Amino acid sequence: MTQATISRRGGGHTRPRRSGARKGFWAALPTPARLGILTVVAIAAWQLYVSLSGVDALLFVGPVDVAEHLVAGLADGTLTQATLTTLRILGLSFVIGAFVAVALTMWAMWTQFGSDVLTLLGATLSPIPGLAILPLAMLWFGISTTSLVVVLLNAIVWPIAYNLRTGIETISPTIRAVSRNIGLRGVREAVAVLLPGSLPYILAGLRSAWAFGWRTIVGAELIFGASGQGGGIGYYLNQQRFFLEVANLFAGLVLIAVVGVLLEWLFAVVERVTVRRWGMQASA
Amino acid sequence: MLGAVLASLALLSGCADSGGASGPSTVKIGYQQSVLYVPLLVMKEKGWLSEQVPEVDLQWTQLASGAALRDAMVTGDLQIGMIGIGAFNVGLSKGLDWKYMMSNADLDAAVMVSDPGIKTFEDLARSKPRISTIAPDSPQAFMLKIAARQYLGDPNALDESLVTLDAPSAVQALQAGQIDADTATSPSRYLEEGAGAHAVLTSNDVFAGGLLGVGPVAREGFKEDNQAFSEAFVRQLGRAVRWVQDNPEQALDLVSAELFGPNSNRDLLLKSVKNINWTVEPKNVLDYSTKSAELGVTDRAASSEDDMIFADLVEIAKNSFDSPAQEDSK
Numbered sequence: 001m002t003q004a005t006i007s008r009r010g011g012g013h014t015r016p017r018r019s020g021a022r023k024g025f026w027a028a029l030p031t032p033a034r035l036g037i038l039t040v041v042a043i044a045a046w047q048l049y050v051s052l053s054g055v056d057a058l059l060f061v062g063p064v065d066v067a068e069h070l071v072a073g074l075a076d077g078t079l080t081q082a083t084l085t086t087l088r089i090l091g092l093s094f095v096i097g098a099f100v101a102v103a104l105t106m107w108a109m110w111t112q113f114g115s116d117v118l119t120l121l122g123a124t125l126s127p128i129p130g131l132a133i134l135p136l137a138m139l140w141f142g143i144s145t146t147s148l149v150v151v152l153l154n155a156i157v158w159p160i161a162y163n164l165r166t167g168i169e170t171i172s173p174t175i176r177a178v179s180r181n182i183g184l185r186g187v188r189e190a191v192a193v194l195l196p197g198s199l200p201y202i203l204a205g206l207r208s209a210w211a212f213g214w215r216t217i218v219g220a221e222l223i224f225g226a227s228g229q230g231g232g233i234g235y236y237l238n239q240q241r242f243f244l245e246v247a248n249l250f251a252g253l254v255l256i257a258v259v260g261v262l263l264e265w266l267f268a269v270v271e272r273v274t275v276r277r278w279g280m281q282a283s284a
Numbered sequence: 285m286l287g288a289v290l291a292s293l294a295l296l297s298g299c300a301d302s303g304g305a306s307g308p309s310t311v312k313i314g315y316q317q318s319v320l321y322v323p324l325l326v327m328k329e330k331g332w333l334s335e336q337v338p339e340v341d342l343q344w345t346q347l348a349s350g351a352a353l354r355d356a357m358v359t360g361d362l363q364i365g366m367i368g369i370g371a372f373n374v375g376l377s378k379g380l381d382w383k384y385m386m387s388n389a390d391l392d393a394a395v396m397v398s399d400p401g402i403k404t405f406e407d408l409a410r411s412k413p414r415i416s417t418i419a420p421d422s423p424q425a426f427m428l429k430i431a432a433r434q435y436l437g438d439p440n441a442l443d444e445s446l447v448t449l450d451a452p453s454a455v456q457a458l459q460a461g462q463i464d465a466d467t468a469t470s471p472s473r474y475l476e477e478g479a480g481a482h483a484v485l486t487s488n489d490v491f492a493g494g495l496l497g498v499g500p501v502a503r504e505g506f507k508e509d510n511q512a513f514s515e516a517f518v519r520q521l522g523r524a525v526r527w528v529q530d531n532p533e534q535a536l537d538l539v540s541a542e543l544f545g546p547n548s549n550r551d552l553l554l555k556s557v558k559n560i561n562w563t564v565e566p567k568n569v570l571d572y573s574t575k576s577a578e579l580g581v582t583d584r585a586a587s588s589e590d591d592m593i594f595a596d597l598v599e600i601a602k603n604s605f606d607s608p609a610q611e612d613s614k
Contacts, residue, residue, distance in 0.1 A: 058358050058378060135453075142462035143414065143447050238448070242351050242371075242421040243582075244378045 061247045070251035079236065079255055086232030087259070090210075090217050093149045097156030097209065104157070105164045106190050118161060126158035130216035134223055151220050155212040163205030167198025200275045207267045214260060308363065308510050310341040313500075314353045315366040317346060317543060319470050319556045320389050320498045324366055325539035327524040336516040349419060357382065357503065364517065367501045370422040373573050376592065377582035381504045384496070384569065384593045386518045386601035388525060390561040391497035393424045394483040395431075396476045397465045398458050405435050405485045409442060413464035416447045416454040421581075423487070423495065423572070424467035429579055430490045439579045455479075469497075470556030471549070478552070494567045497560075507594055518597045522564045522604030527612050529562040564601040566593050 026034065043063045049055070050062035073079030104121075107114030130151045137147040171194065179193040195202065221234025231239070233256060240248040315321045327333050334342055345362065347353050350371030356362040358380065366388065375382060395405065395415070402408050408415075409432070417425040425446060433439035449457060454466040459479055468476055473483070487495060500521060507514045528535040536557055540548055570589045577585035586592050 056358065058375075058380065138453065138462075139456065139460075142460070143416075143449070143457060144462075239420055242419055243374050244354075244380075 058244060058246060061250055065247045066250040066254060069245075069247040070254055073248060073251055073255075079233075079251065082231060082233045082236040082252075083255060083259060086217055086221065086234065089145055089148050089232065090152065090213050093152035093156055093213060093217075094206075094209070096149065097153050097213075098160055098206070100153065101157045101160035101164060101205070101209075102195075105161045105168070106194070108161075108165060109168055109194065110186075118165070122158050122161060125154055126162075128154065130155040130212070131219050131223070134220050148217060148220050152213050152217055155216040156209040159208035159212060160202070160205040163201040163208065164198055167201025167205075168194050170201070171197040200271075203267065203271050203275060207264075210263060210267070211260075214256075214263070218256060307337075308340055308506075308513055310343060311363045311510075311513065312343045312345055312361065313364045313366075314345045314347050314356055314362040316349065316353070318498075319543075319553060319560065321366055321543065322535055322539055322557060323388055323521060323524040323528045323562065324500075325543050326528055326535050327520050329538050329542070330524070332520040332523060333517060336520060337513055340513060351419060351421065354380075357501070363506050364500050364502050366498055368423060368498050369496050369569060369572055370419065370424075370426060372501055372592075373569075373576055374421045374582060376573065376586060377577070377584050382501050383504065383507070383591070384566050385500045385502055385507070385514060385597045386522060386564045386593075387496045387499040387566040387598075388521070388562075388564070389497045390494040390563055390567060391423055391469070391487045391491070392473075392560050393427060393467055393469045393487040394473045395428070395465050395485040396458065396468050396473055396481040397484055398461070398476070398479075398481045399464065400480075400482070402464075402484060405431055408465055408484055409436050411464060413442075413445050414447055414462075415442060415445045415465040415467065416449040416457060416463050417467045418448070418451060418454075418469075420446070420448060422467075423497070424469070426572070426576060426579075426581060427485075427487055427490045428467060429581065430575060431485055433579070434490070470560060471552045474552055474555050474559075475549075491568055491572070494561060494563075495572060496566045496569050499566060502594075507597070514594070514597055515600050518564075518601040519604045522601035523609065523612065525562050525564055525601075526605045526608050528557065530608070530612075532557040564598065564605045566598065569593065 029037075047062045047064065050060060070079070104114070104118050108118035109115070133151050133154055134147065137150040141147045141150060175193065175197065179189055184192055217232065218234040218237075221232045222238050233252060237249060237252045240246075240252060313324070315324055328342075328344060334340075345356075347356065350368045353362065353365040353367050354371045354375050357365045357367075358375070364385070369391070372382070372384065395408070397408055399411075402411060415428065417428070419425065428442050428446070429439045432441040436442075447463060449463075449466075451468070451472045454463065454468065455472050455475055457463045458466045458476055458481060465484070466472070466476060466481075477483075500517065502514060532554060536550065536554055540550065540553060544553065566589075569592045570586060573582070573586040573592065576582045589595075
């Protein structure tokens with residue numbers, strides 16, 4: 001489980017250097033330029049392999065083909081619709097999961113019984129991969145969005161709850177004592193002190209939950225999905241696989257990666273304009 | 285980086301032995317878990333093929349779906365795959381150089397519904413149903429399209445109703461009322477029938493005269509390089525298909541444990557084996573290919589039946605099926 005350990009600064013991911021070490025050419029480049037060059041080289045190598053190797057087009061297609069199919073899929077709405085369907089289900093699960101996680105954690109912080117319940121549930125349920133729950137969810141809730149939401153909840157609740165608990169536990173005892181002295185109790189204490197005080201950890205939990213949830217829902221949709229235009233991106237991938245539309249399969253994978261990167265970026269922005277700006281950054 | 289990694293994996297997966305002019309040293313044969321593969325397993329258990337080609341190392345692999353078998357044949361991991369007409373036709377339309385060596389059995393699908401108030405396919409369509417199929421490229425899914433065109437005037441009328449489920453999940457879902465209909469094959473259709481469901485449409489209603497359900501498929505290069513092996517294969521499988529038709533109980537006893545495990549429902553499987561139309565003749569394959577292109581399921585149709593079957597091998601299989609060996613008749 002990923003804990004709140006964000007200590008990156010300025011959005012960069014450079015390795016720490018010894019004091020006084022000379023900056024090489026590569027390291028001197030700004031992060032976007034470095035990543036851009038790497039991307040271009042990878043795409044060029046990919047296209048070169050496809051052009052020179054004579055690989056079967058039913059196994060492997062080049063980036064140009066993939067780009068064409070990606071644009072076509074977005075333009076005709078099939079890929080856009082599939083992605084939006086997946087994001088809608090994930091968003092709904094995220095809201096429910098965050099609410100459940102906060103409620104469970106607050107209960108755990110206020111009572112020993114609640115703490116034991118959270119510890120027991122977390123220890124037993126969080127190691128179960130979301131997809132392992134899917135057959136049971138289908139049995140109980142049918143071939144429906146509800147089954148996907150149930151599976152997603154198991155992927156989403158625990159990262160948020162664990163990180164929130166850790167965040168609350170790291171709030172200074174003095175601050176908590178002061179808040180009690182001025183009469184803050186229960187929900188008021190949670191809203192005024194506990195949640196804001198553990199914001200870096202909450203963000204880290206949300207980020208982990210998002211990553212777990214995104215992988216889980218795509219996997220779950222590969223197993224079953226509503227038909228026709230009702231299916232998400234995993235369902236779309238499965239359809240393309242069955243009909244040997246390899247370029248569309250690649251396009252779907254590229255889109256999944258792009259959406260993943262965009263949402264990671266969104267979390268980074270939220271982190272920058274909140275906890276970093278407010279000097280609340282958690283240390284490792 | 286990603287491209288290089290994927291390229292390496294693709295290269296690795298394409299390194300399987302595909303035989304040669306002097307005959308194959310190893311042949312990998314893929315199949316699925318279904319009663320339709322009883323003859324293949326009979327051929328294996330009785331050692332008929334290995335007796336004919338003792339120099340060949342025969343490897344038998346069970347995979348989960350026709351698409352998985354097709355993928356394995358594309359990469360060269362399998363030399364012969366027992367593949368249904370749906371997955372085969374999609375591969376063919378994408379330019380895969382493969383053909384049926386013979387048939388094994390006709391399709392025996394039925395649209396099963398549990399609501400006694402639904403008497404006909406039109407009744408079902410009117411009820412805004414949820415209908416399961418085993419795979420979107422399956423002949424069962426295509427059967428619904430043809431039926432929708434035939435009975436409802438719109439081949440796409442039920443597209444939004446389809447749910448992809450494996451056979452056991454579909455049986456369970458139908459019983460639980462989570463779906464309204466299941467396009468089931470044997471033995472699921474009999475299992476559902478036993479639980480009170482009834483058929484509102486069968487594959488014979490849609491594909492008059494029958495449709496190839498499953499048969500062995502080989503790529504053209506493999507067949508050309510290994511003609512003698514290919515002939516031996518279809519001769520022995522044709523013999524096994526006939527033997528299963530004539531001896532369903534013995535056939536089931538022979539392969540049931542390997543194909544279905546020790547706790548399978550014997551009565552149900554026997555009913556299936558007895559009711560399946562065992563045949564070596566690929567039926568209506570060109571019609572299937574033509575209609576699927578017409579309805580936009582595939583990009584293009586085969587131009588003739590010769591594009592879809594190895595006619596010389598089918599002829600050998602027919603001879604074998606029609607003239608069972610004397611020892612097989614005992």
